[in-house]
Amino acid sequence: MSHRSKRMAIPIAFYLFVATQTCLAQEFRIYTKVFDELATKRNGKTAVVSRSLTIFHAGKVYDQLVNEGEVVIFEPSRRRFTLLNTHRNLATTVHLDDVTRKLKEAYRLAEKSVEIELRQRSKRARHAGRMLEFQLRPDFREAYNSRKQTLTLSRPSFTYRATGYRLNSDRLAQSYREYADWISRLNYVLDPTKVLPEPRLQLNQSLFQKNLIPVVVSLEADIGFKVKLRAEHQIHWSLDQNDRNSISNWESELKKSSLRFVSWKNYQREVIMAKKN
Numbered sequence: 001m002s003h004r005s006k007r008m009a010i011p012i013a014f015y016l017f018v019a020t021q022t023c024l025a026q027e028f029r030i031y032t033k034v035f036d037e038l039a040t041k042r043n044g045k046t047a048v049v050s051r052s053l054t055i056f057h058a059g060k061v062y063d064q065l066v067n068e069g070e071v072v073i074f075e076p077s078r079r080r081f082t083l084l085n086t087h088r089n090l091a092t093t094v095h096l097d098d099v100t101r102k103l104k105e106a107y108r109l110a111e112k113s114v115e116i117e118l119r120q121r122s123k124r125a126r127h128a129g130r131m132l133e134f135q136l137r138p139d140f141r142e143a144y145n146s147r148k149q150t151l152t153l154s155r156p157s158f159t160y161r162a163t164g165y166r167l168n169s170d171r172l173a174q175s176y177r178e179y180a181d182w183i184s185r186l187n188y189v190l191d192p193t194k195v196l197p198e199p200r201l202q203l204n205q206s207l208f209q210k211n212l213i214p215v216v217v218s219l220e221a222d223i224g225f226k227v228k229l230r231a232e233h234q235i236h237w238s239l240d241q242n243d244r245n246s247i248s249n250w251e252s253e254l255k256k257s258s259l260r261f262v263s264w265k266n267y268q269r270e271v272i273m274a275k276k277n
Contacts, residue, residue, distance in 0.1 A: 027057045027239050034231040049229070055243050061179045062247060070271070071250050072186070076178055081186055085271050086253055090260050092267035094189075096182065102189045103197070110136055110196065128224035131157060135196035135223075142206060149212060153203055157222040160203050164212025165235075177208040190268065195223065 032052045039047035051066040061074040069087030081094040110132055117129025140153035140160075153160040167173045181204055184197040207214050218230045253259060262270070 027055075028235065028237045029056070029239060029243055030054045031234040031236075032231055034229060037228040037230055038226060053246075055239065055247065056175065056179075057239060057243075057247055062250060063183065064246070072183070073250070074179055074182060076175075076182075081182075082254065083267060083271075084250060084253060085267075088271060089256075089258060090262060090267060090270060091254065092262055092264050094186065094264050098264070099182070099185050099189050103185055106188070106192060106196070107136060124224070127157075127222075131221075131223045132196075134158060135198055138199045138202045140199075140202060144206075144210065146210075149210075150216075151203075151206055151210070151212070153199075153206060158199065159220050160199070161216070161218050161220075162203065162207065162212075162214050163216030164207055164210065165215050167211050167213055170211070173208055173211050173213065176213050177204055180204045180214075195221070195227075 030053070032050075032054065034049040034051075036047040036049050053062075053064045053066055055062040055064075059075070059077055062071055063074065064071040070083070070085045073082040073084065075082070079096040081096075081099075082091060083094065084091045114129050114133045114136070117125050117132065120126055120129070134155065138153075138155075140155055143152045143154070144150070149164045149166060151160075151162045151164065153162075181201055184200045184204070188194055188197045203214075203217070213235075215233055215235065219227060220229075221227045
């Protein structure tokens, strides 16, 4: 589920601002809050995992971690992501082919881990092996209510529940699905401690087949540890001046001579790993 060490693309509450799909096909934004419901129950107060703003504009997608000084820019036409951290004056480029290559390596390692875990005597270890095997090859049972536009993908110990908004634009559905798929892959490559992307990719596919953009998604799972996550999205079908200013500022940052463009590996070391320390 949906971004980097604190991010995931898991939409949940729906808000219409301008309901014109002609405009929608060109540009829109999604503000997301992600909640850890187990932590909320345990601590007695709402536990917000992350806040993010995702802006679709001019063939690009700008995905900002709010208050983190970090934005990921997806350019499907150039088959790449650009990661920009304004707090550290740092950036890197990640090509989609590199993401695919890294995932293949991760899947090979996961297959070996499955073999090892399933041979263990411990029930906990064997369960972890079965869940990792499931993440590699998800086999959900699907239930869909077309009237409520609710979708459930389930199997023991792993369930997605989603509500969608039906689109009249095939172009928009395709654009959103392409972004959602690639950000799921990138998130795992940047932080391999997360769930493998295949279950989320299957959810994206199921929503796309119904021409839905997700507005409600939750995940409840036991993958060796329990997960219960919920995200809330506010979808606005037009951009305001703040959005346009943000895009202009990010593009200007990328042109600064003082910006340090580093390798993907060095960016991970300086930015992502630093968050965990």
